[in-house]
Amino acid sequence: MTEQTWADQRKRAILAHAAAGEARRAAEVARARELLAGFVREAGERGIAPEELTAAPHRGGGRLRTGLRGWYLRADRSVAVGTDGEFYALSAPGGLRARLTGVTIEPSDPRLIVGEGGRDGESMPLAELLRRRLGTES
Template sequence: MAGEQEAWRAERARAVEARAAAAERAAAAESARAQELIDGFVAEAGRRGVAPEPLVAPGPGGRGRYRTGLVGWYLTRSRVVAVDTDGRYYVLRAGGGLRERLTGTTVAPSDPPLVVGRGARDGEQADLADLLRRRLQE
């Protein structure tokens, strides 16, 4: 009986690892497709003369704006999702401390999704391709 339980646990662990690996591969493939869209957007924005602007991050609760040192294009009306001129994807957020208020904040790029806002608490989501297309038309 103990041997059967051990075998079952080992099989479950292998199944969990396999699912996690498959999810990682799917996420990497999605990010690669999204990055291709972003790279195309940056190139097209340059051709059309769509000027980038300094990107600022909202503070906690949307209060305050914090310099980031980044230059690029906002993709959402809330000005939280952006792409910089090097094609890196950002979700702009600042911690809200006094030091950040004075010196600016550092925002790390993240892997771009094909659906922006998927799983967010506010329930709003949009296809990345649509956001990029809209930004070029503005």
Template sequence: MSEDARGDHQRRADALDRQRQAETRQAAALIEAFARDAAAAGIRPEALTARTYSGSGRVRTQVSGWYLKRDRSVGVGTDGAFYVLSTPGGLRERLRGTTLTPSDPPLELGRGARDGESLPLVEALRLRLAAGDDWA
């Protein structure tokens, strides 16, 4: 690869990284605002669970908050952080629960999924807030 081609490749990679970081900052601000709005509206948070990678069960987590999708695959903690609710689900986790770490939130939930399974984050947050405690 020539020096010019390497430089072009690096510039494109840097531009994509800047775009991803900007989207993450925008999504994080939306998530934080949702957590504040949900608490202010009196929407009760619940103990979030994580699905095992095998899909065979759910595991307790240390996170309290709100599910954003009805399949309970992602949620927002009362701490204003975004969580992907999946875990390896070994015996220890099944017995003691799992510890989740916040993830960078996307501007579109399920991006790259099958048709009809993706949803803009702003719309998911709006729907969840509008549903109040009747999310079931």
């Protein structure tokens, strides 16, 4: 095998591996979005009212207005589901302007394991967080 052939095969293998990883991630995000949509529907059916969502500043204390409504999924109010069915990580740069005018939080791609790759004890399956929020722990 020539060096060029080996390099071409290696490049194709790397591209195939990356494509497979992206397909797995897209499937995971799609499944997580289904869970979120089901949660929003069930929360509405159960009469669990959404609330104003606030974000924690990267530094300092207090909370920042976001203009979003939804349901917090963790006691520390770090992640939430919006009434739009989107997943939000509620952290933002602070500062005087943010405190006065609020902040814009963009939705994140949801994962089936929230906090995956974080510190020990901080990751939890999305389905479990949603069940707990609905009060249907199993």
